[in-house]
Amino acid sequence: MDKNISTKFQTPNSKQMSRHEFNPPHPPLVKGGGGGFGHSNFGFGICLGFGIWRLGFLSLLLVISMTVGCQRTKAGITVAGSTSVEPFAELLAEEYMSRHSESHIYVQGGGSTAGIEAVISHAANIGMSSRTLMETEKNLYAVTIAKDAIAIILHPKNPIQDFLLDQIREVWAGKIKSWKELGGAPHPIVLVTREEGSGTREAFQRFVMGKEDISLEALVQDSNGAVRQVVASNPNAIGYISLGLVNDNVKALKISGVEPNMTNIDNGRYTLVRPFLFVFNEEPVGEAKSFLEFVLSPLAQKLLLKEGLVPVLPKLAQE
Amino acid sequence: MQFKEKIIEKTFLLIALSSISILALITFFIFEEGFPLILKIGLKAFLLGEKWIPSKGLFGIFPMIMSSFWVTFGALLLGIPLGLACTIFLSELIPPSVGILLRPAMQLLAAIPSVIYGFWGLIVLIPLIQNYLGGPGLSILAGSLVLSFMILPTIITISEDSLKALPPSYKAGALALGATHWQTIWRVLIPAAKSGIVASIILGMGRAIGETMAMIMILGNAVKMPTSFLDSARTLTTNIGIEMGYASGDHRQALFATGIVLFFIIMALNTLAIFLSRRRAH
Numbered sequence: 001m002d003k004n005i006s007t008k009f010q011t012p013n014s015k016q017m018s019r020h021e022f023n024p025p026h027p028p029l030v031k032g033g034g035g036g037f038g039h040s041n042f043g044f045g046i047c048l049g050f051g052i053w054r055l056g057f058l059s060l061l062l063v064i065s066m067t068v069g070c071q072r073t074k075a076g077i078t079v080a081g082s083t084s085v086e087p088f089a090e091l092l093a094e095e096y097m098s099r100h101s102e103s104h105i106y107v108q109g110g111g112s113t114a115g116i117e118a119v120i121s122h123a124a125n126i127g128m129s130s131r132t133l134m135e136t137e138k139n140l141y142a143v144t145i146a147k148d149a150i151a152i153i154l155h156p157k158n159p160i161q162d163f164l165l166d167q168i169r170e171v172w173a174g175k176i177k178s179w180k181e182l183g184g185a186p187h188p189i190v191l192v193t194r195e196e197g198s199g200t201r202e203a204f205q206r207f208v209m210g211k212e213d214i215s216l217e218a219l220v221q222d223s224n225g226a227v228r229q230v231v232a233s234n235p236n237a238i239g240y241i242s243l244g245l246v247n248d249n250v251k252a253l254k255i256s257g258v259e260p261n262m263t264n265i266d267n268g269r270y271t272l273v274r275p276f277l278f279v280f281n282e283e284p285v286g287e288a289k290s291f292l293e294f295v296l297s298p299l300a301q302k303l304l305l306k307e308g309l310v311p312v313l314p315k316l317a318q319e
Numbered sequence: 320m321q322f323k324e325k326i327i328e329k330t331f332l333l334i335a336l337s338s339i340s341i342l343a344l345i346t347f348f349i350f351e352e353g354f355p356l357i358l359k360i361g362l363k364a365f366l367l368g369e370k371w372i373p374s375k376g377l378f379g380i381f382p383m384i385m386s387s388f389w390v391t392f393g394a395l396l397l398g399i400p401l402g403l404a405c406t407i408f409l410s411e412l413i414p415p416s417v418g419i420l421l422r423p424a425m426q427l428l429a430a431i432p433s434v435i436y437g438f439w440g441l442i443v444l445i446p447l448i449q450n451y452l453g454g455p456g457l458s459i460l461a462g463s464l465v466l467s468f469m470i471l472p473t474i475i476t477i478s479e480d481s482l483k484a485l486p487p488s489y490k491a492g493a494l495a496l497g498a499t500h501w502q503t504i505w506r507v508l509i510p511a512a513k514s515g516i517v518a519s520i521i522l523g524m525g526r527a528i529g530e531t532m533a534m535i536m537i538l539g540n541a542v543k544m545p546t547s548f549l550d551s552a553r554t555l556t557t558n559i560g561i562e563m564g565y566a567s568g569d570h571r572q573a574l575f576a577t578g579i580v581l582f583f584i585i586m587a588l589n590t591l592a593i594f595l596s597r598r599r600a601h
Contacts, residue, residue, distance in 0.1 A: 083564070111565035190455045195540070196373045197565025205374075213372065219457055219551050220540035222561045229441075234449060234456060 076104025077287045081115020081128030082199050083223065084148065084242055085276045088307060089128055095303065096294050103287055112199040116140070119279050125288045127279035130199030141280040145295050147310040149243040150203055150272040151252035151260045153228065155235040160184050162254040168208050171238065174215030179236065191218035192230045192239035200224065203274040204240050244308025265310050273310065349582060353575030365576060371542045373562070373570040380577055382544045386459070386552035387584075389545045390534070391527040393463025394470060398527075399520060401467065402474030403509075406516075409475065410482045411504050429472035437533030440465040445537060454549035457539030463548070465533055470523035477522060481515020481596075482508060514595045521592040525585055531556040555581045 079089050086109045093105035110118070115127035116137055133142055152168060154160065160182060163171075170176045171189060180186040193214050194201040205214065221227045224241040231239040232249035239250075243260050246252045252260050255270065264270040284292055294300055301311035357365050360378055368379020409422060440461055449456030489511055493503040509516070539551030540561055553561075559574045559581075566574055 109564070113565055113567045117567065195561045195565065197562060197567070197570060199565075213375075216370070216372075216543045217541055217551075219455060220542070220553070220561060222535065222540075222564070226536075230457065233446060237455070 076106055077125040077291065078106045078108065078118075078123070079126040079128060079278075079291075080108040080110055080118045080124035081279070082112040082130040082276075083109040084130040084199055085128035088146070088244075088276070088304060088309065091303065091307065092295055092300055093291075095300065096291055099294075100290075103290075105291060111197065112202075113197060116279055119281055122281070125280075126284075126291070127277075129277040129279055130274060131202045132275065133277070133279070137279075141283055142277045143280075143292060143296075144275040144312055145278050145292075146276045146301070146304045146312055147265070147273050148276055149260050149265050149270060149310065150200065150207065150240050150274065151243040151246050152255065152272075153231050153239050153241060153246060153250040153252055155231060155237060156249070156251045157235050158184065158251065160253070162257055164256050165208060168255070169210070169212055172209060172214050172218070173212045174217055187236045190234055190237040191215060192227050192237050193218040193220055194227065194240075195220050195222050198222075199274075200240065200242065203272070207272045207274075242308075246308075262305075262310065276309070346582070349575055349578045352572055353577070353579045356569060356572035356576045357579070359569075365573075366580070369544065371558070373566070373573065376569065378569070378573040378576075380555065380558070380580065382542055383553050383555050383558050383577070384580070386538075386545050387528055387554040387556075389459050389548075389552065390462045390466060390538070390554055391524055393459060393548060394466035394527045395520065395524060397463060397467035398470045398474060398523060402471050402478070402519075402523070403516070405471065405475050406478045406482065407504055407509075410479050411500070411508070425472060425475055428468065429476075433469065433530060433533040434536070436465050436469055437536035440533065440537040448549070452549055455539055455551055457537055457551050458549045459538070459545055459552050460548040462534055462538045462552070462554075465537060466527045466530060469530060469533070470526050473523040473526055474519045477519035478512065478516040481512040481519070484515070485511050518592040518596040521588050521595070525588040525592070528554075528581070528584060528588070529556060531560045535560050555584075 079093065086107060090107045093107050097103060097105060108124070112127075112129040112131050115124065116129055116133075118124035119127035119140065127140075129142070130148065133140060152163065158179075160179070163182075167176070167182065171182075172191060172193075174191075176182065176189065178186060178188055191214075194204075201214075219230060219237075221230055221239075224245045227239040227241050228245060228247070228250055231237040241250075243252065243265075254260075255272070258264050258269045260270050260272070265273055278292060278295070280288065296312070298313060301313045305311045356378065360368075365378060365380060366384070367381050368377065369381050370377045370379050371382065405425070409418065409425070413421065444461045444464060445456040448454070448458060448461055452460070485508060489507055490503055493507040494500070498506065534554055535557045538553060538557060540553045540557055541551040542553050542558075543550070545552045555577050558577050562570070563574055
């Protein structure tokens with residue numbers, strides 16, 4: 001930006017002008033230079049002034065055009081909240097917009113709590129939550145759009161395949177510190193957890209830890225992807241992420257012999273399952289209602305199934 | 320013409336003032352948001368508390384203050400000798416043809432976004448530390464290493480300037496008295512430019528304490544008292560950066576309160592640096 005302005009000032013003056021100014025042939029000009037501009041600087045001052053007015057005018061135009069632009073797209077709705085739900089909501093919004101070209105859906109992250117607060121303060125039309133509503137939030141209208149399982153992940157080279165729920169709890173509480181105690185190599189266990197307030201962490205705390213605290217020794221990462229990255233690069237690490245985000249770089253652990261897959265989630269044998277919610281202030285109407293209906297339609301649910309979530313339509317889950 | 324000058328003058332004054340007022344606004348809001356929590360749980364429990372478990376209402380940031388100092392101390396331990404050596408080489412020993420290439424390259428180091436430093440540390444340094452030194456790899460050592468590179472440009476540019484600002488008679492006098500080039504550098508020039516060099520180190524320290532993105536990626540962010548350089552740690556800045564997305568209520572206020580502590584640390588460091596470089600000028 002700075003560069004643009006300075007060239008703008010100099011180019012109209014062209015060469016002879018600037019030579020005249022900066023290599024002044026008359027000594028008096030240099031003397032008087034302290035107070036105001038000398039006579040020969042007159043043109044430069046004008047140019048500077050014009051430059052600024054023009055710049056001001058241009059930015060004014062820009063602001064006006066932007067506000068006008070905003071008003072035109074005002075018809076859209078805003079979906080905000082959990083970063084776990086966000087990628088799926090974005091996918092659904094894209095699908096929805098390709099079918100309804102006149103509507104606009106803005107998807108933002110920020111976290112479950114932030115999303116619910118945004119709905120209460122009317123900053124967003126729909127809140128995304130990856131945790132169940134708290135007592136104080138029960139008056140909101142919430143719809144489960146899908147379910148997500150939480151997988152305990154290990155490095156693929158780790159020989160351990162199966163854990164009891166109690167063992168997982170003791171590992172995360174910091175009571176079991178070495179893989180040796182679990183029948184593995186004599187290396188210290190590296191715990192990887194999510195940050196305080198995360199929906200995934202809240203679910204893990206509720207399903208696995210109960211009253212116990214997650215050890216303060218645990219590494220803290222601020223997204224599913226970062227947890228996966230750390231576990232994938234450290235053979236002694238253990239972490240937890242959304243089942244939908246497990247890939248070949250990590251291995252999902254069986255819990256008490258139950259493998260985390262669609263069948264086991266559906267028949268209730270794999271219990272680390274949490275709801276993904278859309279939260280509204282009241283029963284939705286208009287655009288929000290039509291988006292919700294789309295999300296619950298077989299087509300959208302099939303899409304979610306493909307992405308690794310558990311659909312809320314029971315028929316689809318069995319396919 | 321005079322009138323137009325006045326308008327331009329005032330416009331610039333207004334723009335300058337607005338940038339300062341933004342600083343004032345930020346300060347005001349940090350205090351407005353964070354101070355109530357400090358009052359609520361007590362300054363001592365906040366600053367010296369050793370447990371940070373927001374879900375249980377425990378907001379002790381002592382481990383983070385300590386981690387911040389560990390990481391910064393490590394960075395200075397590596398950065399100061401490296402920076403000083405670089406400065407001496409650049410200002411006294413370098414052949415001019417090499418300087419043309421080396422100086423911009425050094426300044427380029429300052430232009431690399433911190434997330435790139437973090438990414439590089441994550442991909443290159445961390446596996447090395449994991450394999451050769453053990454531990455989780457994400458550690459204070461990795462953080463200090465990366466930070467020491469990040470503060471090099473600050474240290475080098477400012478201390479080189481202060482070396483260049485010395486009167487030429489210092490060097491000429493020392494050489495005339497029979498001192499060798501190295502003796503002149505080490506016994507005359509460096510002591511004479513001392514205050515500027517110390518100021519550069521303090522500014523580098525400020526940068527190290529304030530660095531966030533790279534540190535989130537390579538420190539591991541565990542909330543505990545650091546006991547060795549191979550431990551994972553969480554600094555004051557990364558505490559804010561990693562938890563702000565989901566924080567609400569007291570938790571959010573506690574993050575702002577962390578900001579207040581950081582504010583005072585940075586203020587103290589910058590004041591010290593300004594004070595030191597002023598003293599040199601007089």
